[in-house]
Amino acid sequence: MNTLVGISYSPWSEKAKWGLQLSGLPFRYQEYMPMLGEPALRVRLRRPRGKVTVPILFTPDGPIGDSLAIVEWASAHAPHAIIPPELRDAIAAWNARSERALALGRERTTTHVARDPEALVESVPGFMGKLGPLSRAIGKVGVRYLERKYAFSKQDDEARVEELREILTTLRTALAGGDHLLGSTLTYADITMAVGMQFISPPDRIRVGKRSRVHWTVPELVAEFPDLIAWRDRLYAAHRRPTKP
Numbered sequence: 001m002n003t004l005v006g007i008s009y010s011p012w013s014e015k016a017k018w019g020l021q022l023s024g025l026p027f028r029y030q031e032y033m034p035m036l037g038e039p040a041l042r043v044r045l046r047r048p049r050g051k052v053t054v055p056i057l058f059t060p061d062g063p064i065g066d067s068l069a070i071v072e073w074a075s076a077h078a079p080h081a082i083i084p085p086e087l088r089d090a091i092a093a094w095n096a097r098s099e100r101a102l103a104l105g106r107e108r109t110t111t112h113v114a115r116d117p118e119a120l121v122e123s124v125p126g127f128m129g130k131l132g133p134l135s136r137a138i139g140k141v142g143v144r145y146l147e148r149k150y151a152f153s154k155q156d157d158e159a160r161v162e163e164l165r166e167i168l169t170t171l172r173t174a175l176a177g178g179d180h181l182l183g184s185t186l187t188y189a190d191i192t193m194a195v196g197m198q199f200i201s202p203p204d205r206i207r208v209g210k211r212s213r214v215h216w217t218v219p220e221l222v223a224e225f226p227d228l229i230a231w232r233d234r235l236y237a238a239h240r241r242p243t244k245p
């Protein structure tokens with residue numbers, strides 16, 4: 001059985017889960033514990049060195065990392081081609097925009113959480129978040145780990161928000177009031193862009209702590225792009241199965 005290893009609240013894992021669900025590929029889901037889970041994951045991947053990220057799909061063809069590659073594989077092996085071969089390049093271009101939006105969002109959210117002790121503790125997974133003052137220290141280690149691993153830029157918030165605004169404007173123009181980016185049916189282009197908004201306005205179903213949710217939200221963009229948030233919410237309501245994963 002195919003097994004997806006991911007993080008429940010992470011947009012990259014959400015892209016893979018939603019893409020797998022739509023492609024109709026049967027899979028089992030396993031939650032990954034950031035940092036602590038890395039040694040075991042490296043053993044499982046037989047990859048002692050180099051960057052490892054989740055989601056990862058373990059398949060009979062071997063492990064596949066990166067959400068787009070996972071959904072492409074599923075699309076080719078399952079009943080519904082959510083990435084039709086003729087749209088592959090156009091979908092990859094939308095996915096690149098989504099990845100950029102998520103990278104900017106991760107930087108912004110992480111730096112905001114780092115400055116808010118309560119949100120910092122909330123962001124520490126599992127039992128590590130229940131260790132009192134130690135949890136805050138673990139949270140700070142987690143922030144530094146992310147800053148280094150994903151080579152955070154020195155951009156300020158204003159520049160990040162401006163770049164996000166440009167991406168959202170491109171999305172708005174391409175949708176032109178419709179529901180789909182490529183033709184008149186749902187493709188992975190819609191999914192990757194909808195999930196790409198997670199650090200701008202997380203959907204209710206994504207379980208982020210109450211305090212952290214504030215830092216996962218960009219109020220000025222929420223105010224400027226209500227049409228896109230409504231589009232994203234419609235897409236979720238129509239196409240994302242409410243059951244876990």
Ligand SMILES: N[C@@H](CCC(=O)N[C@@H](CS)C(=O)NCC(=O)O)C(=O)O
Binds near residue numbers: 011035052053055067
């Ligand atoms: N381009 C990759 C990005 C994946 C990614 O950034 N994953 C992060 C967020 S879920 C991760 O593995 N975080 C946990 C860690 O770095 O330990 C994808 O689309 O799968």
